[in-house]
Amino acid sequence: MRVFITGATGFIGSALTAELISAGHQVLGLTRSEAGAQALAAAGAEPYRGTLDDLEGLQRGAQQADAVAHLAFNHDFSTYMANCEDDRRVVAALGAALAGSDRPLVVTSGTGMAASGRPLREDDAPASAAQAPRAASEEAALALAGEGVNAAIMRLPQVHDTQRQGLLTWAVDVARETGVSAYVGEGTNRWAAAHVSDTARLYRLALERGERGAIYHAVAEEGVAMRDIAGAIGRRLGVRTASIPPEQAGEYFGWLSMFIGRDGQASSALTRERLGWRPTGPDLIADLEAKTAVPA
Numbered sequence: 365m366r367v368f369i370t371g372a373t374g375f376i377g378s379a380l381t382a383e384l385i386s387a388g389h390q391v392l393g394l395t396r397s398e399a400g401a402q403a404l405a406a407a408g409a410e411p412y413r414g415t416l417d418d419l420e421g422l423q424r425g426a427q428q429a430d431a432v433a434h435l436a437f438n439h440d441f442s443t444y445m446a447n448c449e450d451d452r453r454v455v456a457a458l459g460a461a462l463a464g465s466d467r468p469l470v471v472t473s474g475t476g477m478a479a480s481g482r483p484l485r486e487d488d489a490p491a492s493a494a495q496a497p498r499a500a501s502e503e504a505a506l507a508l509a510g511e512g513v514n515a516a517i518m519r520l521p522q523v524h525d526t527q528r529q530g531l532l533t534w535a536v537d538v539a540r541e542t543g544v545s546a547y548v549g550e551g552t553n554r555w556a557a558a559h560v561s562d563t564a565r566l567y568r569l570a571l572e573r574g575e576r577g578a579i580y581h582a583v584a585e586e587g588v589a590m591r592d593i594a595g596a597i598g599r600r601l602g603v604r605t606a607s608i609p610p611e612q613a614g615e616y617f618g619w620l621s622m623f624i625g626r627d628g629q630a631s632s633a634l635t636r637e638r639l640g641w642r643p644t645g646p647d648l649i650a651d652l653e654a655k656t657a658v659p660a
Contacts, residue, residue, distance in 0.1 A: 441619040546594060575638070599653070
């Protein structure tokens with residue numbers, strides 16, 4: 365199978381590229397730069413030069429493939445809502461290129477749309493973009509599925525290794541800069557997590573065996589408490605861990621404050637049942653401690 369990947373040189377995209385190639389598939393990877401093209405070629409993939417702004421170019425890439433994995437997203441959070449609407453248009457364009465075929469399209473979203481206090485399930489009613497801007501991508505994918513396109517949704521938690529931990533990467537940077545590893549209130553809100561290797565494997569399974577209109581959760585840990593996360597960062601950086609009131613979150617966390625106090629628990633029970641996925645990678649706390657360890 366020849367897979368067109370947007371975001372192929374990114375954190376998860378590069379892991380998926382390696383996962384697909386090791387499983388005998390071919391990868392056509394979207395990249396904006398010569399450095400990205402060289403990295404893809406070195407990994408055994410075929411580079412495809414383009415940007416998310418060029419919808420016709422994205423469609424040409426999709427038309428050259430047997431399947432599409434859409435991972436690219438503009439992570440400038442100062443224009444977050446606009447970026448989410450831009451992604452809606454990208455998903456629609458990719459789906460239009462696959463219309464009339466059974467070629468799968470896996471669209472990326474997030475698990476951070478859970479009702480506070482319980483894990484989000486794959487079969488829960490999806491949030492609307494009015495409630496959670498990131499749901500714009502899901503609305504576009506589900507609309508395509510309703511029109512017969514073989515589109516599915518992959519919801520991501522905090523995807524991590526020893527170098528990156530999703531949004532928590534920025535929380536580490538803030539703790540290093542301020543000398544305080546903070547959490548909001550009691551810190552009992554929880555975030556789901558998964559190792560990047562497990563996440564890449566789940567994308568591959570969804571491309572190989574996924575069903576039209578399905579929603580999958582790449583969740584290895586249903587919820588790690590923010591207080592425990594802040595404690596791990598504080599211990600390994602050698603800085604104080606402290607609670608801050610919600611009204612101070614914006615001053616301390618900046619743009620990250622729009623997410624940091626939320627509850628982001630999620631279940632992957634149905635995903636595991638449907639695709640036979642069994643995560644085996646390190647947990648979030650282990651990778652956080654490894655990243656932030658003080659040099660000997």
